[in-house]
Amino acid sequence: MTDRALIHRLCVIGVGLIGGSLARALRHAGAVDQVVGCGRNADTLQRAEALGVVDHYTTDPAHAVTGADMVVVCVPLGAMRGVFEQIRGHLAPDAVLTDGGSAKASVIEDARAAFGDLPAGFVPGHPIAGTEKSGVEASFSRLYNHRRVILTPVAESAEWAVDRTRRMWEAAGARVTSMSAEHHDDVLAATSHLPHALAFGLVDTLSRWEGEQEIFEYAAGGFRDFTRIASSDPVMWRDICLSNREALARALRRYTEDLQRLTELVERGDGAALEDIFQHAKARRDRFVALLEDKH
Amino acid sequence: MTDRALIHRLCVIGVGLIGGSLARALRHAGAVDQVVGCGRNADTLQRAEALGVVDHYTTDPAHAVTGADMVVVCVPLGAMRGVFEQIRGHLAPDAVLTDGGSAKASVIEDARAAFGDLPAGFVPGHPIAGTEKSGVEASFSRLYNHRRVILTPVAESAEWAVDRTRRMWEAAGARVTSMSAEHHDDVLAATSHLPHALAFGLVDTLSRWEGEQEIFEYAAGGFRDFTRIASSDPVMWRDICLSNREALARALRRYTEDLQRLTELVERGDGAALEDIFQHAKARRDRFVALLEDKH
Numbered sequence: 001m002t003d004r005a006l007i008h009r010l011c012v013i014g015v016g017l018i019g020g021s022l023a024r025a026l027r028h029a030g031a032v033d034q035v036v037g038c039g040r041n042a043d044t045l046q047r048a049e050a051l052g053v054v055d056h057y058t059t060d061p062a063h064a065v066t067g068a069d070m071v072v073v074c075v076p077l078g079a080m081r082g083v084f085e086q087i088r089g090h091l092a093p094d095a096v097l098t099d100g101g102s103a104k105a106s107v108i109e110d111a112r113a114a115f116g117d118l119p120a121g122f123v124p125g126h127p128i129a130g131t132e133k134s135g136v137e138a139s140f141s142r143l144y145n146h147r148r149v150i151l152t153p154v155a156e157s158a159e160w161a162v163d164r165t166r167r168m169w170e171a172a173g174a175r176v177t178s179m180s181a182e183h184h185d186d187v188l189a190a191t192s193h194l195p196h197a198l199a200f201g202l203v204d205t206l207s208r209w210e211g212e213q214e215i216f217e218y219a220a221g222g223f224r225d226f227t228r229i230a231s232s233d234p235v236m237w238r239d240i241c242l243s244n245r246e247a248l249a250r251a252l253r254r255y256t257e258d259l260q261r262l263t264e265l266v267e268r269g270d271g272a273a274l275e276d277i278f279q280h281a282k283a284r285r286d287r288f289v290a291l292l293e294d295k296h
Numbered sequence: 297m298t299d300r301a302l303i304h305r306l307c308v309i310g311v312g313l314i315g316g317s318l319a320r321a322l323r324h325a326g327a328v329d330q331v332v333g334c335g336r337n338a339d340t341l342q343r344a345e346a347l348g349v350v351d352h353y354t355t356d357p358a359h360a361v362t363g364a365d366m367v368v369v370c371v372p373l374g375a376m377r378g379v380f381e382q383i384r385g386h387l388a389p390d391a392v393l394t395d396g397g398s399a400k401a402s403v404i405e406d407a408r409a410a411f412g413d414l415p416a417g418f419v420p421g422h423p424i425a426g427t428e429k430s431g432v433e434a435s436f437s438r439l440y441n442h443r444r445v446i447l448t449p450v451a452e453s454a455e456w457a458v459d460r461t462r463r464m465w466e467a468a469g470a471r472v473t474s475m476s477a478e479h480h481d482d483v484l485a486a487t488s489h490l491p492h493a494l495a496f497g498l499v500d501t502l503s504r505w506e507g508e509q510e511i512f513e514y515a516a517g518g519f520r521d522f523t524r525i526a527s528s529d530p531v532m533w534r535d536i537c538l539s540n541r542e543a544l545a546r547a548l549r550r551y552t553e554d555l556q557r558l559t560e561l562v563e564r565g566d567g568a569a570l571e572d573i574f575q576h577a578k579a580r581r582d583r584f585v586a587l588l589e590d591k592h
């Protein structure tokens with residue numbers, strides 16, 4: 001290598017789908033010299049090493065962050081605070097500390113609780129990319145290609161830290177934008193947390209229907225796509241629901257009200273109003289897909 | 297051809313995704329000698345002819361069914377009754393009359409209203425296969441491969457007619473089962489009509505959210521899959537909602553109640569109960585997908 005890599009020592013805490021894919025992408029881009037993995041489970045970490053995702057690993061977060069110039073925490077939201085407490089006092093002063101958690105206000109709250117004064121290197125983030133699979137085996141280097149990453153810097157976040165976090169995600173192929181944590185949590189409640197709650201809820205409802213066996217037997221491709229996100233990790237989603245509960249509950253209530261109106265239209269047999277809604281939704285969704293495909 | 301084909305003259309009324317795919321599949325299987333297409337629009341029918349989906353076409357249903365031994369009506373549910381009225385008195389006595397409508401009690405009601413006494417050849421049916429696309433251009437011969445078709449014969453349906461309908465769908469690659477129209481409508485309300493209503497409803501709700509532009513900008517692959525069925529044809533889905541309104545409204549009410557409970561769990565922050573629901577849903581959905589993949 002002629003140039004110095006963007007990151008000398010990357011520490012990934014939580015080497016699963018999100019953390020593992022980031023490590024792979026940065027390696028692939030030649031943007032990192034060395035990757036240290038950390039988690040609770042030495043077996044998983046060994047698999048990550050065997051897969052070439054990390055160079056070294058340790059189950060001790062304090063040890064893992066020592067000497068790292070970039071620390072990315074990719075554990076379930078419920079484990080963030082514990083990790084922050086364990087690494088407190090071990091971060092290099094010029095290290096960036098960022099994360100991949102799907103809700104942001106709660107991560108900031110957890111960091112404040114753990115660190116007291118937030119380190120200047122702290123830059124919360126969230127890659128808008130994922131699949132319904134979990135674990136390092138499911139990770140792949142192209143996960144972030146052309147995807148969005150949202151950073152939600154706090155008042156304490158230093159410019160150099162925001163800048164390095166942005167460049168890291170760009171090296172991984174992503175497009176980076178910034179907004180407040182509260183706004184992030186509202187937007188994601190709508191586009192991600194609400195649909196996941198609806199899909200989990202639908203499969204759960206149907207599975208308790210009389211004759212459920214038969215019901216699933218006659219479900220087809222449309223149902224498979226609609227419920228794909230209900231195959232996501234239950235612990236991760238429990239944590240997201242808890243971490244973003246206010247915004248998610250608001251979104252759920254709003255959707256439920258609209259659904260009640262839709263139900264009334266069905267009951268009344270109001271074909272014109274139903275067609276309007278469907279037409280409008282189809283047009284909006286087709287436009288969304290065109291946009292998404294444009295980006296690739 | 298050494299054997300006589302299963303169907304001599306197939307008449308498809310409504311040469312769109314469903315009717316067009318059936319014609320293609322039967323041709324591909326060598327199960328039909330001749331295909332006559334019928335619809336309102338000569339331009340569309342000409343395209344169907346140019347694509348080799350039909351051999352001849354006419355916009356007159358009475359003319360179309362004349363001399364056909366198999367008549368399959370694949371128009372939107374709201375157009376079924378009009379088509380039945382137009383073909384009344386023109387069917388050969390030994391012709392099978394079947395359809396591909398997504399709700400079954402309403403088709404039977406429409407046939408009774410149009411025919412008075414139902415012909416012995418009448419066998420309502422529904423292929424559990426489709427995509428969010430419409431029209432003959434979207435049709436393809438493998439659409440029914442390994443898919444289910446549900447027949448809902450009435451008291452008047454003759455055994456020979458049920459048998460020929462079954463063999464037709466089997467020749468198209470499908471697995472055929474029978475049940476009552478009422479039961480069909482309940483099962484499909486759960487696995488198909490409810491999810492479609494939820495997906496249309498979600499996109500509509502979000503599109504009326506403040507900042508909707510931004511919301512869709514941050515939606516990703518999970519959202520695309522979840523809302524795929526909201527790109528389906530609005531007229532077809534208006535008709536399905538109207539035709540199966542009682543079963544669908546019941547399903548919607550039931551789902552809404554469960555959603556309210558889920559919302560309360562989120563608001564209370566009941567992580568254990570949420571995890572239970574998500575775990576249970578994921579297990580059920582994973583089992584469903586394994587089953588679906590097994591069939592292929």
Ligand SMILES: NC(=O)c1ccc[n+]([C@@H]2O[C@H](COP(=O)([O-])OP(=O)(O)OC[C@H]3O[C@@H](n4cnc5c(N)ncnc54)[C@H](OP(=O)(O)O)[C@@H]3O)[C@@H](O)[C@H]2O)c1
Pocket residue numbers: 013014015016017018019038039040041042044045074075076077079083100101102103126127128129130131132133134135136233236240
């Ligand atoms: N999946 C998605 O679609 C997606 C998208 C965007 C953001 N996110 C966010 O990314 C984060 C990780 O998600 P993921 O999908 O990568 O999950 P994952 O594949 O299950 O990986 C999570 C990793 O965290 C470790 N871990 C779990 N609990 C821990 C704990 N209590 N303490 C320390 N380490 C722990 C696990 O390893 P051990 O078991 O060895 O500890 C595992 O390697 C979550 O915060 C999630 O909200 C996910």
Ligand SMILES: NC(=O)c1ccc[n+]([C@@H]2O[C@H](COP(=O)([O-])OP(=O)(O)OC[C@H]3O[C@@H](n4cnc5c(N)ncnc54)[C@H](OP(=O)(O)O)[C@@H]3O)[C@@H](O)[C@H]2O)c1
Pocket residue numbers: 309310311312313314315334335336337338340341370371372373374375379396397398399422423424425426427428429430431432529532536
């Ligand atoms: N799409 C699915 O996923 C799916 C799955 C299973 C069952 N079905 C059922 O299959 C039927 C057809 O659906 P499709 O997806 O094939 O729709 P499609 O692709 O839009 O085709 C419908 C066809 O019906 C004709 N048509 C429309 N209105 C008509 C009318 N008033 N009178 C006579 N012909 C008319 C149209 O041609 P002209 O415009 O030229 O008249 C068109 O060729 C529906 O009853 C639907 O419930 C659909």
